[in-house]
Amino acid sequence: MGEEVKFHGMWASPFSRRVELALKLKAIPYQYIEEDLSNKTPSLLRYNPVHKKVPVLVHNDKPVAESMVIIEYMDETWENNPFLPRDSYERAMARFYAKFIDDKLLPTLAKLGQTAGKENEETIEEIHEQLKVLEDELKGKQFFGGQRIGYLDIVAMILVWLHLAGSITGQKILSTEKFPLIYEWIERVMKMEVVNECLIPEEKRQDWIQLAQRAPKSASN
Amino acid sequence: MAEVKLLGTWPSPFYYRVVWVLKLKGIAYEFIEEDLNNKGPLLLQHNPVHKKIPVLIHSGKSICESMIILEYLQEIWPQNSLLPTDPYDRAIARFWIKFAEDKLPAIWMVFRTSGEEQKKAIRDSLEMLETTEEHALGDKTFFGGDKIDLVDIAFGQLSQWLQMVEDVTNVKLLEASKFPRLQRWINNFKQVPIIKENLPDYQEMFAYFKALREMLLSSK
Numbered sequence: 001m002g003e004e005v006k007f008h009g010m011w012a013s014p015f016s017r018r019v020e021l022a023l024k025l026k027a028i029p030y031q032y033i034e035e036d037l038s039n040k041t042p043s044l045l046r047y048n049p050v051h052k053k054v055p056v057l058v059h060n061d062k063p064v065a066e067s068m069v070i071i072e073y074m075d076e077t078w079e080n081n082p083f084l085p086r087d088s089y090e091r092a093m094a095r096f097y098a099k100f101i102d103d104k105l106l107p108t109l110a111k112l113g114q115t116a117g118k119e120n121e122e123t124i125e126e127i128h129e130q131l132k133v134l135e136d137e138l139k140g141k142q143f144f145g146g147q148r149i150g151y152l153d154i155v156a157m158i159l160v161w162l163h164l165a166g167s168i169t170g171q172k173i174l175s176t177e178k179f180p181l182i183y184e185w186i187e188r189v190m191k192m193e194v195v196n197e198c199l200i201p202e203e204k205r206q207d208w209i210q211l212a213q214r215a216p217k218s219a220s221n
Numbered sequence: 222m223a224e225v226k227l228l229g230t231w232p233s234p235f236y237y238r239v240v241w242v243l244k245l246k247g248i249a250y251e252f253i254e255e256d257l258n259n260k261g262p263l264l265l266q267h268n269p270v271h272k273k274i275p276v277l278i279h280s281g282k283s284i285c286e287s288m289i290i291l292e293y294l295q296e297i298w299p300q301n302s303l304l305p306t307d308p309y310d311r312a313i314a315r316f317w318i319k320f321a322e323d324k325l326p327a328i329w330m331v332f333r334t335s336g337e338e339q340k341k342a343i344r345d346s347l348e349m350l351e352t353t354e355e356h357a358l359g360d361k362t363f364f365g366g367d368k369i370d371l372v373d374i375a376f377g378q379l380s381q382w383l384q385m386v387e388d389v390t391n392v393k394l395l396e397a398s399k400f401p402r403l404q405r406w407i408n409n410f411k412q413v414p415i416i417k418e419n420l421p422d423y424q425e426m427f428a429y430f431k432a433l434r435e436m437l438l439s440s441k
Binding site: 049050059062064065066068069070072073076077088089091092093095096099100133 | 270279282284285289290292293297309312315316319352
């Protein structure tokens with residue numbers, strides 16, 4: 001068939017892990033290239049000259065960069081197990097909340113490691129407001145995608161990461177009392193083998209926390 | 222015919238993105254002007270998360286975020302298509318749309334700031350323009366090739382709002398000699414009939430933003 005898929009990623013990058021999850025959900029065979037972000041391969045620099053970042057998907061030697069662009073490309077190219085809903089309005093909603101996570105929640109989470117005292121409290125309050133938006137989105141649904149895992153669930157995996165980080169650092173941002181639906185969703189997705197395969201392995205989680213605390217934004221740099 | 226309403230504010234470039242696509246596709250709509258200093262119940266009801274314009278309301282359902290609105294319009298009204306048909310070409314288009322979304326705000330930082338903060342914003346803006354000139358546009362007439370597409374619409378702010386920022390702040394960002402391709406694109410883009418007929422009046426826009434900048438700087 002001549003389909004060749006390569007994927008440049010990095011073990012601690014949530015953006016990279018999104019693409020990994022997407023590839024596994026569609027059962028697309030691929031060759032993985034782990035990037036050392038302090039010593040990027042010449043291929044990565046050639047495939048993503050504008051940003052020089054992971055993740056990059058290379059399909060039959062044609063590169064696609066930016067995690068959500070990659071995921072939409074995958075959905076249009078491999079039609080099995082679709083990520084985006086069929087209905088255009090539902091698609092707009094999925095894209096809206098994914099953008100909300102990337103543009104609002106992630107930057108606020110990144111601030112966490114950099115603030116202390118009162119500023120830290122304000123950051124946590126901001127995160128709680130943003131989490132409430134996602135909690136509301138889960139009302140009446142098993143997954144953000146409805147009956148099955150979809151586009152928004154893939155982006156929302158950051159919530160699983162937040163939960164894992166909380167169990168390690170002891171700082172619980174996600175409480176079951178405040179966010180029962182998000183908690184149920186986390187439990188539901190963590191039962192899926194394919195999700196677990198894309199989480200940071202247990203033995204690397206301490207390293208990951210230290211990395212994230214040192215330079216939260218540079219994970220996909 | 223289902224009802225389309227657009228909540229927006231003159232002279233927001235994000236509102237204009239949606240106007241351009243509605244007109245390019247010949248979609249009839251009702252415009253509802255929002256006063257951003259006194260946000261109306263319609264805005265708060267239809268964009269509770271961000272409380273921002275533009276908001277498209279189609280058959281009572283609301284969609285927010287200009288580029289998400291445009292992807293929606295492209296799907297529901299595919300005539301005069303504004304995205305490539307090939308999935309790979311679409312991925313490239315979406316890459317540049319994201320780049321525009323992430324990097325164009327630097328121009329607005331030049332507008333809103335002064336001193337060291339503004340100097341950084343100027344550097345970011347120039348870097349953005351260089352990448353756009355070199356990688357996004359290259360030797361094409363439009364980002365979309367021979368005719369405009371959603372990428373051109375995404376970069377539409379460079380057509381008139383960039384000049385406004387330069388004139389209001391007295392900072393030259395796009396020198397034609399340094400960015401000949403972008404300069405040519407600006408000229409070509411502004412000549413596209415729908416765009417030409419749907420740009421804010423420059424003098425009015427200049428006066429509005431000049432006053433806004435003065436207010437922003439004095440309140441710091």
